[in-house]
Amino acid sequence: MARLLLGVSGGIAAYKALEAARLAVKRGHAVRVIQTPASERFVGRASFQAITGAPVLTSEFEADPARGAYPGEPLSGWVENTPISHLALVERAELYLIAPATANTLAKLAHGQADNLLSAAALAAACPVAVAPAMNNRMYLNPATRANLEVLQQRGITVIPPAEGPLASHGEQGIGRLAEPAELLEACELLLTGVGRPSLAGVRVLITAGGTREPIDSVRFLGNRSSGRMGYALAREAARRGAEVTLIAANVALDPPPGARLIGVQTAAELADACRNELPACDVLLMSAAVADFRPVGAVDRKLKKDEGIPKLELERTEDVLRQVAEHRRADQVIVGFAAEHGEQAVELARGKLERKRLDAIVVNDIARAGIGFESEQNEVTILTGDGQERHVARSRKERVARAVLDEVERLRVAKGGTDGARADTRSPARV
Numbered sequence: 001m002a003r004l005l006l007g008v009s010g011g012i013a014a015y016k017a018l019e020a021a022r023l024a025v026k027r028g029h030a031v032r033v034i035q036t037p038a039s040e041r042f043v044g045r046a047s048f049q050a051i052t053g054a055p056v057l058t059s060e061f062e063a064d065p066a067r068g069a070y071p072g073e074p075l076s077g078w079v080e081n082t083p084i085s086h087l088a089l090v091e092r093a094e095l096y097l098i099a100p101a102t103a104n105t106l107a108k109l110a111h112g113q114a115d116n117l118l119s120a121a122a123l124a125a126a127c128p129v130a131v132a133p134a135m136n137n138r139m140y141l142n143p144a145t146r147a148n149l150e151v152l153q154q155r156g157i158t159v160i161p162p163a164e165g166p167l168a169s170h171g172e173q174g175i176g177r178l179a180e181p182a183e184l185l186e187a188c189e190l191l192l193t194g195v196g197r198p199s200l201a202g203v204r205v206l207i208t209a210g211g212t213r214e215p216i217d218s219v220r221f222l223g224n225r226s227s228g229r230m231g232y233a234l235a236r237e238a239a240r241r242g243a244e245v246t247l248i249a250a251n252v253a254l255d256p257p258p259g260a261r262l263i264g265v266q267t268a269a270e271l272a273d274a275c276r277n278e279l280p281a282c283d284v285l286l287m288s289a290a291v292a293d294f295r296p297v298g299a300v301d302r303k304l305k306k307d308e309g310i311p312k313l314e315l316e317r318t319e320d321v322l323r324q325v326a327e328h329r330r331a332d333q334v335i336v337g338f339a340a341e342h343g344e345q346a347v348e349l350a351r352g353k354l355e356r357k358r359l360d361a362i363v364v365n366d367i368a369r370a371g372i373g374f375e376s377e378q379n380e381v382t383i384l385t386g387d388g389q390e391r392h393v394a395r396s397r398k399e400r401v402a403r404a405v406l407d408e409v410e411r412l413r414v415a416k417g418g419t420d421g422a423r424a425d426t427r428s429p430a431r432v
Helices: 014-026 037-041 045-052 085-092 103-110 117-124 137-141 143-154 181-193 229-240 268-281 321-327 346-356 398-416
Strands: 003-008 030-035 095-101 129-133 163-166 173-177 204-210 244-250 261-265 284-287 294-296 315-317 334-341 361-366 378-385 390-397
Touching (some): 003 014, 014 045, 014 181, 085 117, 095 117, 095 181, 103 117, 204 268, 229 284, 229 398, 268 284
Parallel strands (some): 003 095
Antiparallel strands (some): 361 378
16 A cells, blocks of 8 residues: 545546545555646546545645645654644655646646645655646647646656546547546556656667658658557656667657657658667667558659559568567667557568567557558557467557556566666667
């Protein structure tokens, strides 16, 4: 059981914080809640009090009937000698989660403001602090919000990324939905298990995402339907676990997670060059991009006209990027491939790819199934590993699939003896 402090700021997503508190109590954690006055417009303090069994605080100037104690703790001992119960509440916390964290709250935290109890508690907290943003997608993607999130991450605060989907604004879609309550609790317990140290802290993770485009002329190209959502979900999850993330994105129209270093590419050749440049620096490579197997021979640098007749396309093979990086890997690196196969033999086909390319793991999905994979927010995959493990991830959001993949990555790193990122820097002089 842990002492969890939950900060709730003013947003429609505050109702999810109720469920997060309920799940935490059900798991045996002692929960105390701080609400901003604005959050009470969405969820009343009586609801949190009923769930946690402890009074809710909203101001530095109100008395705490529990005198800084958590549920299950006696009102004696250290409490009697603590003059300010609010400070005692923060000092005793083993984790402080702020969910939802509005754009206004994130700005306050990034700039060290303490004009309410929630932000003051964040400044005083000696325990790990996590924030779960929730807001309109345009607010989330605004450069000011993104800069604030980067500042918080640089200071060691864990950001639990929002999801994409329907937003509170009627009819609007995009990124900005508060993570689901079970995901919030999972992220908290991960931080608690690591005694405040994210599980991939200091680990350098290289991720490829999206789909390459091979030009036919100055307008047209051969491409695929990959949206990049899977790779971006992996990047968000890796960043949440404390990794140093580099994201090679091929023609992706999504916004990368805060803190990720972005390298934009278009063609398979450009992606191969970027992987070669970045491979020496990484500890983990997740090759989720859909890389073209063929490209037109002799692409022209103008637009082909209809009155010129029907063009005849001659194709040639592109470079096998995954095979090449696997051949030039270090023994301590973990390399994971992705395979989009069609039909009942998908797993067996992927198993052959795993062995041929000498990968540590491969993630396969059957693209013959409707509603998953390309252009979808959901996926269903099987993870095969080089040491004979097989894990099926039922149809779910790609964020959950990303967690399963990175769980396997962490297990494989332990097997290789790479339990953290504290090792000699192998980066080339050009990048140091």
